[in-house]
Amino acid sequence: MVTEKQIEQAVVREVKKMGGLAVKFVSPSLNGVPDRIILLPKCKIAFAEIKAPGKKMRPLQLKRKQTFENLGFHVYCIDNLEMIGGILHEIQST
Template sequence: MSLYTSEREKRVERYLLTRCRELGLLCMKFTSPARGGVPDRIVVSHSGTVFVEVKRPGGILEPRQRAVHAKLRRFGAVVYVVDDESSVDALTNRLAGGGRRGPATAEGSTMTVADAAAATTTVTGQQQCETTDSGASRQEHTAAGDTDQSQPR
């Protein structure tokens, strides 16, 4: 990771921490010395606890991160990936508002995720990518950053 990439990711992470503080959410740094690929943050709200992976704008998950996120989901955890201020806003506003429903489409309905137990959701403003264990990627366009994590089956 270059210094420039690292700084861009740190800006997104600082913004996440700032927004969580503003909205009364608990945002903790998550590290696991014995296991790589774990999400960067744990966010605790009245609506639940979620893991958050922070990437630089346009950044992608490494294979090890995809595998760990999929494992967490199989155990019922909710994992988000944010990569810019609008995706942080969408996530924190949803958590502060108490909602934990599936991703909203432009019409406001909830989309079905074919393999929710093995998918990681990336909240990226206007678009949402789901990456499965096999690394396959699927994109759904959403309304003005209104994205959320579907519940595992």
């Protein structure tokens, strides 16, 4: 079984391969923010909440996701390795 840590490491690795950064996002003044800020070349930015397979976002995380999306940012919940390539392609294409 793949762990949340392995998924997060894979996200960081794949973003780096694309010439970007997947920065750990910690906000002491705002709980429930996504785990990573994904920065890709040509000013592409999105947020990712990383979860263990089958795990869902908590209510506060869903609230933050909605807030960020209302500001125009994309927020993805990644809970398996197979999702990573498609999500990164989507971020790069928008």
